[in-house]
Amino acid sequence: xxxxxxxxxxxxxxxxxxxxxxxxxxxxxxxxxxxxxxxxxxxxxxxxxxxxxxxxxxxxxxxxxxxxxxxxxxxxxxxxxxxxxxxxxxxxxxxxxxxxxxxxxxxxxxxxxxxxxxxxxxxxxxxxx
Numbered sequence: 001x002x003x004x005x006x007x008x009x010x011x012x013x014x015x016x017x018x019x020x021x022x023x024x025x026x027x028x029x030x031x032x033x034x035x036x037x038x039x040x041x042x043x044x045x046x047x048x049x050x051x052x053x054x055x056x057x058x059x060x061x062x063x064x065x066x067x068x069x070x071x072x073x074x075x076x077x078x079x080x081x082x083x084x085x086x087x088x089x090x091x092x093x094x095x096x097x098x099x100x101x102x103x104x105x106x107x108x109x110x111x112x113x114x115x116x117x118x119x120x121x122x123x124x125x126x127x128x129x
Contacts, residue, residue, distance in 0.1 A: 031056070031114055032107020042111055044074075046088075047119040048126070051077045054114050056106045057089075058099050066095035070102035074118050088121035 028037040031054065035041065041053040052074040061069050069092045076086040096102040 029111055030107060031109045031111065032104075034111060035107070042114065044115050044118055046074070046076070046122050048122050051079070051081070052088075052118055053077070054118070056103065058102055058106075060099075063095070066097060068096050068099050068102045070094045070096075070106050072106070072114065072117055072121075074121060088118070088125045090117050090121055093117075 026033075028034045031042065041055055043051060043053050046052050055073045055075065056070060057073050058068060058070045060067055071090045071092050071094075073087055073089045075084045076088070077083070078085045094102045094105040096105065
């Protein structure tokens with residue numbers, strides 16, 4: 001399993017394959033752009049065929065060099081969309097010196113990468129069951 005933790009003091013996405021947006025792409029091709037344009041979280045069909053949405057979670061931790069971490073949580077919705085029936089989540093993806101810093105990194109994540117992270121989280125959960 002790939003280690004996705006950053007070195008102390010790092011404030012970049014963890015993992016070398018994280019993609020970032022640039023101006024040649026539609027404004028809603030990143031997680032933050034999608035949230036801004038559509039005013040709701042993006043929805044995906046996971047590799048298990050179930051419906052999920054993506055949520056950014058930020059927590060403060062007891063690390064003086066990078067006191068904030070962020071990761072993605074994917075609530076799984078009932079087939080009829082009437083409620084959340086479970087979730088999967090990523091490991092910590094970003095560490096930074098401020099809440100805004102890690103949110104900015106999460107917002108820059110392309111939706112194709114969000115989908116890949118969802119499918120990895122589903123595989124991890126299925127491996128634990």
